[in-house]
Amino acid sequence: MPFPLREILNRLRVRPAASLPPAALAPLLSAEEIAQLAVQAELLAEAQPAREVHDHHAGDWSSPWLGHGLDFEESRPYVAGDDIRDMDWRTTARTGRAYLKSYREERQPTLHLVLDREAGMRFGTRRRLKVTQAARAAALFAFAAAGHNAAIGGSLWDAADLELPPLHGRSGALALIEAAARPCPPLPDAAAEPVHYLDRLVALDAGLPRGAELIVLSDFAWLREVHEPLLARLAERMDLFAVQIIDPVERALPDVGLARFHDMTRGDERWIDTGHASIRADHAAAFRERQAAIAHRLARTGARHLVLGSEVDDLLPILLGHHA
Numbered sequence: 001m002p003f004p005l006r007e008i009l010n011r012l013r014v015r016p017a018a019s020l021p022p023a024a025l026a027p028l029l030s031a032e033e034i035a036q037l038a039v040q041a042e043l044l045a046e047a048q049p050a051r052e053v054h055d056h057h058a059g060d061w062s063s064p065w066l067g068h069g070l071d072f073e074e075s076r077p078y079v080a081g082d083d084i085r086d087m088d089w090r091t092t093a094r095t096g097r098a099y100l101k102s103y104r105e106e107r108q109p110t111l112h113l114v115l116d117r118e119a120g121m122r123f124g125t126r127r128r129l130k131v132t133q134a135a136r137a138a139a140l141f142a143f144a145a146a147g148h149n150a151a152i153g154g155s156l157w158d159a160a161d162l163e164l165p166p167l168h169g170r171s172g173a174l175a176l177i178e179a180a181a182r183p184c185p186p187l188p189d190a191a192a193e194p195v196h197y198l199d200r201l202v203a204l205d206a207g208l209p210r211g212a213e214l215i216v217l218s219d220f221a222w223l224r225e226v227h228e229p230l231l232a233r234l235a236e237r238m239d240l241f242a243v244q245i246i247d248p249v250e251r252a253l254p255d256v257g258l259a260r261f262h263d264m265t266r267g268d269e270r271w272i273d274t275g276h277a278s279i280r281a282d283h284a285a286a287f288r289e290r291q292a293a294i295a296h297r298l299a300r301t302g303a304r305h306l307v308l309g310s311e312v313d314d315l316l317p318i319l320l321g322h323h324a
Helices: 006-012 031-047 091-097 129-148 169-180 194-207 225-237 277-303 314-324
Strands: 062-067 071-077 099-106 110-117 153-156 162-168 211-218 239-246 258-262 269-273 303-308
Touching: 006 277, 031 129, 031 314, 091 099, 110 169, 129 153, 129 169, 129 211, 129 239, 129 303, 129 314, 153 169, 153 194, 162 169, 194 225, 225 239, 225 277, 239 277, 277 303, 303 314
Parallel strands: 110 153, 110 211, 211 239, 239 303
Antiparallel strands: 062 099, 071 099, 153 162, 258 269
C-alpha cells in the first residue's frame, strides 16, 4: 500500500519555538525524502527472507513453532499425554496406530528499532548529522517491515526516552518514522552514564518477545564491557542487528589548520593544529583502536554489526548486503 505524501507532510509539521533557530526546528527528514525511502524499501522487503517469529500478534506470517491454530501442518504418532481432541482418526484407522494432528500457528513478526539521539549522535560534517542517517535507515527498515505486515515498535534514546508500542504494518511504520524524523536540536553538554544504557538494555530485554528483530542505530560510543552480558542475552533471544553510524571526521581529520574542537558529551574544548600530519595520524590510529574495541565487543555478544557512514546517500546497496 503506498504511503501518501500528504499524510507524511501532516505528520511532520512542527510548532515553531522562539528560543530555537529555524534550522533546529526542521524535521530530520523531509516528506519528499521519506517518500523516496518508501519506494526503495520495497526492494529491501523483497530481499528479506522470512524470519522465525514467536510473537502473538495476529498476522500473515507462519511461525515454525507447532501448536493449535487454523492451518494443518502434519500428522504424527500419538504420545502419552497428548490431547485426544487432536486425534487424526482417518490416519489412525488407515494405519492401525494412533496419530495426532499438528497445526502451524499464525503469528506476526515484530520489528523493534532503537534510535540513539544522545548528544554524540547530533554531530555531522558531511551531508547530514549522524542522527539523521539513523533516521533514514530506520525509515527504510520500517517501510520494508510494513510490507510484510510486521508489528513495528521502537525506542528513542533521548534526553527523555520515548517508547513506541508495536503497531501493525503501515500504522507502525508511520508512527516510528514520525518520531525518528522529529527535530533534533543540540542538547546540553552531558553524556548518558553507562548505567543509563544498562537500564535501557534491561528494558528491551523485559519488553520484547523472543524471536523479535531488534535493530539498534547508534554510534556505540557508550559501549562498555558491562553492557556485553545484556547484549548477548538480547542476541540469544532475538535477531540483534547493530548499525553503527560514523562521521567521516571521526575516521580522519581534514587538514584545515588550527581548529577548535568541542566535545558535545563532556563539554570540553580544545585547539588542534590539523595541519600536522602526525596529529592526523594519531587521530586515525585512535579511531581504529576504538573501532576495533567496539567491533570486538559486539562480536562477542553475537550481534550482527554494520558500520554506516553518515555521508552515504544511497543506503539500499549497503543494507541489501548486510540485512539478508
